[in-house]
Amino acid sequence: MTKQTFKNHIRYYTPHHFVYYPIVLTFLAFSISFAFTTEDKLIWAFISAIFVVLFCLAFMLRQHYAMTLQNRIVHLELRYRYFALTWKRFETIENQLKDDQIFALRFAPDNELLGLIEKTLAENLSGTEIKKAIIHWQGDYERV
Secondary structure, three states: OOOOOOOOOOOOOHHHHHHHHHHHHHHHHHHHHHHHHOOOHHHHHHHHHHHHHHHHHHHHHHHHHHHHHHHHHHHHHHHHHHHHHHOOOOHHHHOOOOHHHHHHHOOOOHHHHHHHHHHHHHHOOOHHHHHHHOOOOOOOOOOO
């Protein structure tokens, strides 16, 4: 991953910004054109079907954005919990863990977290193995 700077900090999601919006704008232009040039109901039914599909696509993208944000929040939560328990920054070891490991560690209560982090770093446990190693599960009931 390239280092983020002011010049490259804006993040585009290609399917949304460079596929979805151009398609919507194109169909919008066509629908306006059809509104003035034809009375064919079949064409309007087709255009309506296209907009229904585009609406479904927008809904799926919304879910993608929610999941991306939640993943970021899980990282921040684990950083906070680690700091509260150790008074050390989690970022120093975070790059040694994969996302699935971090997401699994969120289910560990505070009294098991540090031991599981050490074990994960030493044995490279998978997310599933971490979850199985948790004795007192701490549920995440707010995840989408």
